[in-house]
Amino acid sequence: MRYEAPETLGAAIALLAGATGDTRVLAGGTDLLVQMRADVVDPELIIDIKRIGETRTVTEDRGGWRIGAAVTGAELKEHPRLKLVWPGVVEAANLIGSTQVQGRATLGGNLCNGSPAADSVPALIAAGALATLAGPQGRRDLPVEDVMLGPRQLALGKGEIVVSFWLPPRPPRSSDAYLRFIPRTEMDIAVVGAGVSVTVDGAGAIAAARVSLGAVAPRVLLVPEAAQAIVGSRLDRAAQDRLEAAARAACRPIDDKRGTTEFRIQVAGVLARRAALIALDRARTS
Numbered sequence: 001m002r003y004e005a006p007e008t009l010g011a012a013i014a015l016l017a018g019a020t021g022d023t024r025v026l027a028g029g030t031d032l033l034v035q036m037r038a039d040v041v042d043p044e045l046i047i048d049i050k051r052i053g054e055t056r057t058v059t060e061d062r063g064g065w066r067i068g069a070a071v072t073g074a075e076l077k078e079h080p081r082l083k084l085v086w087p088g089v090v091e092a093a094n095l096i097g098s099t100q101v102q103g104r105a106t107l108g109g110n111l112c113n114g115s116p117a118a119d120s121v122p123a124l125i126a127a128g129a130l131a132t133l134a135g136p137q138g139r140r141d142l143p144v145e146d147v148m149l150g151p152r153q154l155a156l157g158k159g160e161i162v163v164s165f166w167l168p169p170r171p172p173r174s175s176d177a178y179l180r181f182i183p184r185t186e187m188d189i190a191v192v193g194a195g196v197s198v199t200v201d202g203a204g205a206i207a208a209a210r211v212s213l214g215a216v217a218p219r220v221l222l223v224p225e226a227a228q229a230i231v232g233s234r235l236d237r238a239a240q241d242r243l244e245a246a247a248r249a250a251c252r253p254i255d256d257k258r259g260t261t262e263f264r265i266q267v268a269g270v271l272a273r274r275a276a277l278i279a280l281d282r283a284r285t286s
């Protein structure tokens, strides 16, 4: 096995594009190294992207925020301003694993591992985040909801990596929240996850919303019907009921030992409602 840690994006892409055998990008390694130890993957070439500056920084960009794909959850939590603007994204990244795991695990790795239960992905989708990809043909932006096509299936072409995520500018009175259900308090994979982002108008009604659900379908879902169910409302009981119904209607979950289909559908509605209430409360006081 060959290990490379290039210091430029160009060098990383050239290595990836020129590789013939099984090649893997390494960020925090909290998925990749576990899979290697379990003999699930056996790469010939590992390309560590953590020395590439662009993947490791959080910057303000065009009125929004750009987060490098190899920034860890712990680093996001320490950022003085990001958590004020995007508390849901930061809290989702900090639900991943334990304190130790959060010191390594990255947003890029969470997305590119291709799990429908990845915790930060619903929060990024609710945020309207774009993933910036770079490859032999140059750069392109993809909405995060379009990056994952199914379990372990990504829309990345050969030689492409996720370089960063761009979170759009935030209008006043906006906020977000992420909640997940797990059978224990930590160190478990989401049975259901829900991310909600809202903007409130001057009169206190929801002017814009995005709702995303994880672990209830082969890919993390953007659920526009759930957002439409609450736009124009003050999230009164009737709007909450509409939101729950729309969230449940979007679910196509598996049935396994961690949760039955019926249970996941039920919980998806509850979490979408609770996350919306938290996001709304944060938006009104932001």
Ligand SMILES: Cc1cc2nc3c(=O)[nH]c(=O)nc-3n(C[C@H](O)[C@H](O)[C@H](O)COP(=O)(O)OP(=O)(O)OC[C@H]3O[C@@H](n4cnc5c(N)ncnc54)[C@H](O)[C@@H]3O)c2cc1C
Pocket: 024, 025, 026, 027, 028, 029, 030, 031, 032, 033, 034, 049, 069, 070, 095, 096, 097, 098, 101, 104, 105, 106, 107, 108, 109, 110, 111, 112, 113, 117, 118, 119, 120, 160, 161, 162, 163, 187, 188, 189, 190
């Ligand atoms: C004990 C434990 C607990 C965990 N708990 C959770 C949890 O609660 N919630 C959760 O969602 N996950 C959890 N995970 C899974 C894992 O920690 C996360 O998915 C994490 O975000 C992966 O990030 P990473 O940087 O470690 O990825 P890596 O392991 O480095 O990479 C993961 C995959 O993505 C690819 N990749 C990484 N970065 C890029 C990039 N920029 N461009 C293209 N491909 C890339 C790699 O090649 C690899 O296939 C847990 C893992 C462990 C070991």
